[in-house]
Amino acid sequence: MRRAVCPGSFDPVTNGHIDVIGRAAELFDEVIVAVGVNKSKNRLFSPEERMDMLAEACRGMSNVRVDGFTGLLTSYCQERDVRAIVKGLRAVSDFEYELQMAQMNSSLAEVETVFVPTSPEYSFLASSLVKEVAMFGGDVSGLVPDFVRERLVVRLAERRR
Numbered sequence: 001m002r003r004a005v006c007p008g009s010f011d012p013v014t015n016g017h018i019d020v021i022g023r024a025a026e027l028f029d030e031v032i033v034a035v036g037v038n039k040s041k042n043r044l045f046s047p048e049e050r051m052d053m054l055a056e057a058c059r060g061m062s063n064v065r066v067d068g069f070t071g072l073l074t075s076y077c078q079e080r081d082v083r084a085i086v087k088g089l090r091a092v093s094d095f096e097y098e099l100q101m102a103q104m105n106s107s108l109a110e111v112e113t114v115f116v117p118t119s120p121e122y123s124f125l126a127s128s129l130v131k132e133v134a135m136f137g138g139d140v141s142g143l144v145p146d147f148v149r150e151r152l153v154v155r156l157a158e159r160r161r
């Protein structure tokens with residue numbers, strides 16, 4: 001059983017994430033989308049909300065499941081007998097940091113990192129940018145699933161009060 005983990009903060013999930021997850025699901029028997037639960041960082045959505053949105057976004061992918069993890073990704077991989085980490089690459093600028101993380105992770109555990117180039121239409125996409133645009137009333141339709149856009153608008157309106 002060839003498993004892969006697709007880690008991230010997914011705050012919130014974007015169409016770029018879904019693109020990468022879908023392609024990983026074609027390559028591996030099972031894909032675990034692992035949401036990093038890191039208390040210290042302030043996020044717009046809670047870990048549960050982020051996992052719920054991911055589960056909804058990946059509902060059509062039968063070999064994909066969503067989980068949360070704290071601490072080291074490589075420890076999570078060892079506990080779940082996962083040998084591959086799948087990350088999306090949007091542009092050359094991603095590569096330097098991702099290469100460093102991949103080499104560190106391979107030194108910590110028997111795990112390889114597989115890079116999936118994102119579809120060009122999503123190469124500008126990041127959760128942080130989507131939130132910023134939505135914060136200023138920009139239309140993020142087409143960048144995130146509609147149900148995510150709706151939750152984003154509601155949450156940002158709550159924040160403004």
Ligand SMILES: O=C(O)c1ccc2[nH]nc(Br)c2c1
Pocket residue numbers: 006007008009010011016017020021086087088089127
């Ligand atoms: O959501 C994130 O923070 C995040 C970061 C980096 C990432 N690389 N590939 C994916 Br999918 C991904 C997701």
Ligand SMILES: O=C(O)c1ccc2[nH]nc(Br)c2c1
Pocket residue numbers: 014016017020087088089090094118125126127128
């Ligand atoms: O949303 C992010 O922060 C983020 C970061 C890095 C990423 N690489 N590939 C993808 Br899709 C991706 C998404």
